[in-house]
Amino acid sequence: MFTGIVEEMGGITVMNKSLSGAKLTILASTVMSDLKIGDSVSVNGICLTVVSRSERDFSVEVSPETLSVTTLGSFAVGMPVNLERAMKLNERIG
Known part of the structure; x- marks a missing residue:
């Protein structure tokens, strides 16, 4: 679960698209x-x-379905992105 509060702005340094996703x-x-x-x-x-x-840095893999139904398909190298880690059980919301 996420709070929706952005922790930081990151940047895409590599984006490799293929038939199996990205x-x-x-x-x-x-x-x-x-x-x-x-x-x-x-x-x-x-x-x-x-x-x-x-x-x-860190890497993630994205399925073709996720690329087609989210804005991820339009992402490009150099683009800034909002980042947030998942909540831990003992954290307050907000």
């Missing part, structure tokens, strides 16, 4: 502090799963 790499700082592979991240309000990460 893989995006997003440069970030704040959300990287405790982000793990398998975590959910809201990218412009779209819930995506982290498939890899480094110190400065």
